[in-house]
Amino acid sequence: MKNIKWLLLMAIVLVLAACSLEQPGSNSSSDDQGEAGNDGDKVYKVGLSVSTLNNPFFVTLSEGVKEQAKESGSEVIVVDAQDDASKQASDVEDLIQQGVDLLIINPTDSEAVVSAVESANGSNVPVITVDRRAEGGEVVSHIASDNKAGGVLAGEYLLELLGEDQPQVAELEGISGSSAARDRGAGFNEAVDGKVNIVAKQTANFNRAEGLTVMENILQANPDIQGVFAHNDEMALGALEAIQSAGKDIPVIGFDATDDAVASVKDGKLSATIAQKPEEIGVKAMEAAVALLNGEDVEADIPVDLELIKE
Known part of the structure; x- marks a missing residue:
């Protein structure tokens, strides 16, 4: 009889110990896509x-995306194409394989990125572009400043500095x-058409060292x-170094309007820069991403204001 009582007691102890190992409210599926956060909002995985x-502008833009993602409790995976369209296509494929819910793409090349956008479309992954457009594929929203209008601002200010006597x-x-180069150039040339003599027009690939050379x-x-x-400012700062x-x-x-460029303007070296507010572009992109994933409508084009910063 004593042995039976002893066995029953041991069984009760084991059951109580097993129950204590599982915390109240625990859920083994907490890593599922679209899980609820502490405030009830869904948590998403976004690829950027x-x-x-290597360009401060895009570093600031990505920081804007990450800060806004932190606000919404979402995860962001950032990949760097290193100005290589082929690498960008491969990066996008990797992000799709990692199961991202949405892609934010800053194209290296507006035409070359089309295949990556179409790949995302085929995998039912929504795409938002920032700063530079994609020439094809289905893009839900584009967040950028009006690059052509910025080129016009630059051209008008250069005329103010130099006059219009050719x-x-x-x-x-x-x-x-890249759509940014095309649009900025178009705006600038529209503003100065017939008023200046453009004696040299060469690419420096948005790079400071190339701008110098x-x-x-x-x-x-x-x-x-x-x-x-x-x-862009990187090329402008390189050109300024060569001139000096x-x-x-x-x-x-x-x-x-990168930090280096604005500081150079304040020091009286660089004449001006067009402020495109990259952090705001990143914030708006992430806001649009979460809204879209939550089933809300987003604008096809979301503008960010420009500003001329001058001496």
Whole structure:
């Protein structure tokens, strides 16, 4: 009889111990897509493909995405295409395989990225583009400043600095095939058409080192250059370095309002830059992503204001 009582007691102890191992409210499916966060909002996994993190503008843009994701409790996976369209296509495929709920893409090349967008479409992964457009595929929303309007602002200010008596001007272009380079150039040329003589127009691929080298070559071929417009601040700062090394004083206007460029404007070196507010672009992109995944309607084009920052 004592043995039976002892066995019953041991059984009760084992049952109580097993129950204590499972905490109240525990759920083994907490990693499922769309799980509820502490505030009841769904948590999403978003992939962000950036053209390059070697450019401060896109670093700031990605920080805006990540900060807003933190606010909503969502996860962001950031990949750097390193200005390589083939790598970007591969990165997007990897993000799709990782099961992202949505893709935010900053295209390296607006045409080359189409296949990646179409791949996402085929996998039912919504796509949002930022700063640069995709030339094809289904994109739910595009968040950017009006690059053409920014080019017009740059052109008008350069005319204000130089006058309209056919000054000799150089234009440093961004990556061929990117919508940003195309639109900024179109706006600038529209503003200065018939009023300046563009004696040099070369790509420096949105890169500071290339901007330096290209500007050195332009100055050798055209020593009487009177003004420069660069499609982004990195190229503008490179061009400015070449101009200073040559002992010249030539107005240079950039685009993006990166921290280095704004500091250079304040120091009286860079003549101006067009503020495109990359952090705000990133924030708005993530806001649109969460809204879309929550079943809300989002605008096909979401603009971000521009501002001319000058001496």
